[in-house]
Amino acid sequence: MTTTAEPGAAPAQAGPDQDALDALLAEFDAAVAADSRIEPRDWMPDAYRATLVRQMAQHAHSEIIGMQPEANWITRAPSLRRKAILMAKVQDEAGHGLYLYSATETLGVSRDDLLDKLHAGRQRYSSIFNYPTLTWADVGAIGWLVDGAAITNQVPLCRCSYGPYARAMVRICKEESFHQRQGYELLLALSRGTAAQHAMAQDAVNRWWWPSLMMFGPPDDASAHSAQSMAWKIKRHSNDELRQRFVDICVPQAEVLGLTLPDPDLRWNEERGAHDYGVIDWSEFQEVLRGNGPCNEQRLERRRTAHDNGTWVRDAAAAYAAKHRKAQA
Amino acid sequence: MTEQAGEPAESATGGQWPLWEVFVRSRRGLSHSHAGSLHAPDAQMALRNARDLYTRRAEGVSIWVVPSAAVTASSPDEKDPFFEPAGDKAYRHPTFYEIPEGVKHL
Numbered sequence: 139m140t141t142t143a144e145p146g147a148a149p150a151q152a153g154p155d156q157d158a159l160d161a162l163l164a165e166f167d168a169a170v171a172a173d174s175r176i177e178p179r180d181w182m183p184d185a186y187r188a189t190l191v192r193q194m195a196q197h198a199h200s201e202i203i204g205m206q207p208e209a210n211w212i213t214r215a216p217s218l219r220r221k222a223i224l225m226a227k228v229q230d231e232a233g234h235g236l237y238l239y240s241a242t243e244t245l246g247v248s249r250d251d252l253l254d255k256l257h258a259g260r261q262r263y264s265s266i267f268n269y270p271t272l273t274w275a276d277v278g279a280i281g282w283l284v285d286g287a288a289i290t291n292q293v294p295l296c297r298c299s300y301g302p303y304a305r306a307m308v309r310i311c312k313e314e315s316f317h318q319r320q321g322y323e324l325l326l327a328l329s330r331g332t333a334a335q336h337a338m339a340q341d342a343v344n345r346w347w348w349p350s351l352m353m354f355g356p357p358d359d360a361s362a363h364s365a366q367s368m369a370w371k372i373k374r375h376s377n378d379e380l381r382q383r384f385v386d387i388c389v390p391q392a393e394v395l396g397l398t399l400p401d402p403d404l405r406w407n408e409e410r411g412a413h414d415y416g417v418i419d420w421s422e423f424q425e426v427l428r429g430n431g432p433c434n435e436q437r438l439e440r441r442r443t444a445h446d447n448g449t450w451v452r453d454a455a456a457a458y459a460a461k462h463r464k465a466q467a
Numbered sequence: 468m469t470e471q472a473g474e475p476a477e478s479a480t481g482g483q484w485p486l487w488e489v490f491v492r493s494r495r496g497l498s499h500s501h502a503g504s505l506h507a508p509d510a511q512m513a514l515r516n517a518r519d520l521y522t523r524r525a526e527g528v529s530i531w532v533v534p535s536a537a538v539t540a541s542s543p544d545e546k547d548p549f550f551e552p553a554g555d556k557a558y559r560h561p562t563f564y565e566i567p568e569g570v571k572h573l
Contacts, residue, residue, distance in 0.1 A: 179540070226523075233520055240504045243486070249506060250483045306503070313524075452508075456484065459509035 170371050175301035178244040186370055189363065190300050191245050192261070193372065198238035199256045199263035203437050205231045207271040208280060216274060223320050224277060230317065234310045241302040257442050265423065266353050268431030275328050275335075275342035281321015283343070283350040283388070289314045290384045291354065294374035303372075322391070329396045336396075343392070344400040351415075352423045354381040360420075385413050486535040487513040489520075491527035499531050507532075 162181040169176060176182055205228050212228065215221035239249050255261040266284055271277065292314065295307040328339035355361055355377040367373040375383075385404075392399050403416035425431065484506040490499035502521040507513035513532040521527065542549050557563050566573055 179542075229519075229523070233523060236505060236520055237503060243504075248483060309503075452484070455508040455512060459512070462509065 170299050173297075173299075173371070175304065176299050177301045185366075186372075187245055189367060189370070189372065190303065191242060191247055193363075193367075194238055194242040194245075194303055195247075195252050195255070195261050196263060198235050198242060198252065199261060200267065201231050201235035201238060203263040203267045203441060206437055206440055207267055207269070207433075208277055210271050211274060211277050214274065215277075220324070227281070227317050227320065230313050234313070237306040237309055238303075241306040244302045253445065257438070257445065259429070259438065262427070263437075264353060265426040265431060266349050267437060268426050268434045269345070269349055270432050272345070273338050273342060275325065275338040276346070278321045278324035278328065278339065279342035279346040281317050281319075282325055282391070283321075283346045284353070285314055285317040285321060286388065287350045287353040287384055289318060290380050290387070294380075297371075297374060299371035322395070325395055325397065339395075340397050343397050347400050348418065348422075351381055351385070351418055352420075354378070354384070356420065356423070382412055385415050389413055484508045487517070487532045488535050488538060489513075489517040490531040490533070491517075491521055492529040493527055495528060499529065502526075504535060 163183065166176070166180070166182055166186075169180070176186075208224060208231075209228050212221060212224050215224050239252060242252060243249055252261065256263070266287075271280070289311065292307055292311055296304055296311055298304045298307065325339050325343070328335040330336075355364075358364060358376045358378045361377055364373065364376060368376070388399065389404070389406075401416045403414060405414055406412075407414045426434070429435075485508075486504055487507055487510075488504050489502045491502045492499045502517075505513065505516050505520055507516050510532060514530060517530050517532055522530070553559075
């Protein structure tokens with residue numbers, strides 16, 4: 139288990155003999171089994187560490203890339219109230235990224251390195267953010283559906299086996315609730331507005347529904363990392379379980395909104411006590427993952443430009459700090 | 468394996484700003500508790516960033532920032548014999564003592 143996933147880290151383990159390693163692994167397994175938390179300075183299998191770095195980095199990247207589609211509408215928000223709300227939400231996304239980058243750093247990686255990998259396209263972010271926000275109603279649909287799906291995914295992560303990740307998720311989940319409710323309220327206002335506003339809200343929901351369902355990842359039988367992550371209690375529920383939970387939550391919420399979900403096969407299944415839903419177009423998901431979504435290039439380019447444009451600010455702050463350290467010495 | 472704990476990933480000279488640990492007092496009467504960490508070039512910026520990052524919803528009335536490198540931790544892993552001396556001293560707890568029923572205010 140410890141030698142296959144991370145060839146680069148393997149030599150570090152050549153030191154302790156196999157018995158010692160087995161003892162460490164047994165202790166780790168026992169802690170996970172007992173629902174205790176793994177903390178940064180505990181011994182952990184290399185593959186566990188690598189899995190967490192991959193997932194947490196992707197999560198952090200998603201938060202900061204996720205600022206873009208919504209920030210697109212800040213200058214065009216229809217009222218000062220909506221503008222203030224949207225700015226607060228986008229600022230929260232930045233904050234969530236920072237919580238998660240900090241938590242990831244406890245695994246022994248540097249933040250600069252994570253950002254470099256994002257900019258080089260070597261670490262991913264959620265594919266949902268590669269879709270464009272075409273109208274104001276998209277801000278509402280993102281809050282209701284995208285943040286709603288995120289919450290469904292993230293609430294179980296508050297009990298994740300890795301302590302710093304779980305603690306970051308507790309903070310994030312508290313704040314996400316505002317995100318979802320503001321989106322729902324925004325859609326409700328549009329849905330109950332003029333015919334054109336109602337149509338705009340419906341159009342946004344039509345475009346965001348399926349990509350939101352894809353946010354839970356591939357079906358269980360096709361999900362590469364699921365089984366191991368569940369054994370490690372990084373993940374607590376399967377992709378399909380969470381997706382089902384989300385569908386069942388959304389159906390009555392859509393009814394109150396007076397909007398429909400764009401799936402002719404969506405209906406209550408009395409026997410299962412859950413909603414059946416249509417087949418997801420996974421070829422679209424794979425295309426977007428491969429970099430061929432509507433906005434992949436634009437999002438990464440924007441991120442790189444923002445980072446480059448911030449260089450002088452970071453340099454100036456560092457120079458100022460150095461000057462004052464000198465003056466005090 | 469040993470150096471990743473609570474230590475900054477880079478020194479101030481490594482290009483990346485140093486890491487700071489943030490402690491927030493949520494209201495008067497409570498002690499500061501650890502909220503998380505952040506990068507900043509100096510203490511003043513660390514305080515400002517901490518305010519923006521950890522108190523956006525009035526979660527605090529006071530903030531401490533401490534360079535992560537200045538934290539000395541008890542042991543490389545947290546299951547250390549360091550804490551063993553306390554393990555077998557049950558007599559330090561009030562529940563260790565049997566008191567006849569009916570004795571009040573004890």
